[in-house]
Amino acid sequence: MKKNIPLLLIFLTLALLIFFNIQVVVDFAGRYIYPLDDAYIHLSMAKNFAEFQTWGITQYEFSSTTSSPLFTFLLAILIKVFGNWEYIPLVANSLAGVALILVFHQYLKQFSKATYIIFLSSLVLLMPLHLMIMTGMEHVFHALTMVLVLLAFKKYLDNEAPRNFSNLALLAILATGFRYESLFFIFFMCVYLFFIKREYFQSIALGLFAITPVLIYGWISVDHGSFFLPNSLILKGNTNDGIVGFLTRVAGNGYRGISVLLLILILLIQIFIKSKSQNSFIDKIKVNPIPMVVFCGFAVHLLFANFGWLIRYEAYLVVVILLAIAPFADELFQKKKGNQVLKFSMVILLLITFSLRFVPMLKNQPKASKNIFDQQIQLADFLHQYYKNSKVVANDIGAITYFNYIHLLDTYGLGSIEVAKLRKEDHGKFADNKKLQAYIYNTAKLQDFEVALVFDEWVKMPDYFSKVGTLTIQDNYMAGGTTVSFYAVKKENTNKLRNQLVEFSKQTPKDVIINIKK
Incomplete structure (x- = not known):
């Protein structure tokens, strides 16, 4: 029982944060209101698909309005089964949040108690998990499936059994279905398998599996007279305003994503220290497969996706970076005569990230x-x-x-x-x-x-x-x-x-x- 006390405290903290923030909203609105109109877009499309079999923002015509087809489809199933209730996303996200904590708990158990407590707390507070649950959006499911994809990739590299590859491919499909940004990371997994492991078939197969949701949804959309990609990606993506607009958007992403850049700094230090004893570039990559995939995926997200809007777009990045740096942090924490400056710097960067992400949202979410x-x-x-x-x-x-x-x-x-x-x-x-x-x-x-x-x-x-x-x-x-x-x-x-x-x-x-x- 004593071993589970930190986990129980994490769950209690999450529950209290959700309860407190819901109560603040109920006090002025009489009921809970999602902090983004986008949550109601998901609900509207799910309602129309469940009740009228129309995939659209209204019941009268098809519209590719959602940027997370699998999440909207999941809501439609839940509405079909349980009825049209506006808090279905809140309940579904809460369950996904519990699953995310349990997956992280299982992963962190291999490390020291200090690493376990710091990183499990960081998952809840730096994401921050309660806010992502309360948005009513797909970000908790996306973070959960991305963590599972990275863990499955690691497991496959450790043991190249067919079953491990099948699990990786299935999870890649789910992650892409929840958000297309997942492909940024899965692409570099494919690159690693192709050029480092020389597993050409597995590399191509993983890419084809991962892109399946995009191809299927794109075909349906085009067949209904819409774009291949969801309207939101076409209209909000970082490719609409020429080179000047592109660079301006990237700079804006960097500014809005400063909290994530701080965590990336830890990741880069990890990659440098872990690989400095390796002579060849290939060997440097081999000792850092997960950190390299996470860094490259982050870089592409910085260039072509978004940051901000209630710090939700980059929430999954915080989670996957925490996953990638946990082993390095554990090595530092367990070395009594290790680099004290590096230990102190890591803790300070985590605290700064906390102050940039968690603290402002106490006011901004309500x-x-x-x-x-x-x-x-x-x-x-x-x-x-x-x-x-x-x-x-x-x-x-x-x-x-x-x-x-x-x-x-x-x-x-x-x-x-x-x-x-x-x-x-x-x-x-x-x-x-x-x-x-x-x-x-x-x-x-x-x-x-x-x-x-x-x-x-x-x-x-x-x-x-x-x-x-x-x-x-x-x-x-x-x-x-x-x-x-x-x-x-x-x-x-x-x-x-x-x-x-x-x-x-x-x-x-x-x-x-x-x-x-x-």
Whole structure:
């Protein structure tokens, strides 16, 4: 029992963090609100697939809106089995979080007690795990499957049994299904098998297995008239703005990912120390297979993926780096006459990472949920009262589609493929995209749309729309814009929309400001 006390304390800490943060949100919202509208995008797509067999942000058409097809599919199965409940992602993530801790626990048991306690605590506090659970997004599942992939790769290198390779291939499929960034790391596993181990068949087979979810989902998307990759990857990726935009995005990633760079510094020190006695470059790689795969995968993520947005995109990187540096840390901690400066530096870097990732989120996560409650949930409630089955123009689409059954024209492009194609033609831009403005003009008019709820700075609305009012939130941290504008698409509906806003303004939170044009 005494051996399990640290593990039990970790579980207790995680439970208390989740309970505390949920209670903070419940105090102002009356229920838990996810800190990202993206969580409601997953829920909306899962709901539509479970109830209407339509893979889309609405029940009326296919849309490749999710960036984690397997997570959305998992939610759809759970909704089909247990019913449509908005906290299914919270429960599923909690179970995945428990599994992640147990996998790390099993891995760290081989090391000293100091290593075990420091790294199991770091898993929970540096990720931070409670925040990733509470986002309602796929990041806990992604971190879990990536840890399992790395451990399976290590096991296969230690024992090249067919069963170990089969396990590695299966886990690679799951990891890629949860997030395509997994391919960054699996690619370098394939490179290692091909060039270092000279296992050509296994290398190619692993790559083919890993890319299977991308190929299958891509084929389905193209068959439905969409892009091969999910809309979010096309519109948010780091390849839309030429070389200058690319370098700017990489620099921004480095700035937002400074906490991960600190951990990478430890990883690089490990690689240098472990390989300095080796003469050839191949031998240096052979003694560092997992650290080298993790470093190379991180480098590609830095170049082509994202950091930030509630520190979620890089959360899995924290986990896999901790996995990779644990053996090195254990060697340092067990050497009584070892390099004290290096030991001290490692602990300091972990503490700095804690201060950069965990501490700010104690304030920012409730603030993000408050933003979503004040804006997206209020917009969803407004539509539910007056337009729950109507045709709506919008550009933040999660909550409004999950809590309603609207027809949608998404001016950002995540939920409307024609908009996404127009934005892609113009390098992902939308603010001054004339073709996009013309498309919105014609579509809203010809298809009889009724109302628009949009950020004006994202795209200019047609002149024949009548702006009736705005909804403004305070202390914005997470929402795409501070102010949402309400438009009547048909001028004859202007007074009706104005009256609806007057009535609705009486029930919004006191710090949500609704201004109505006279």
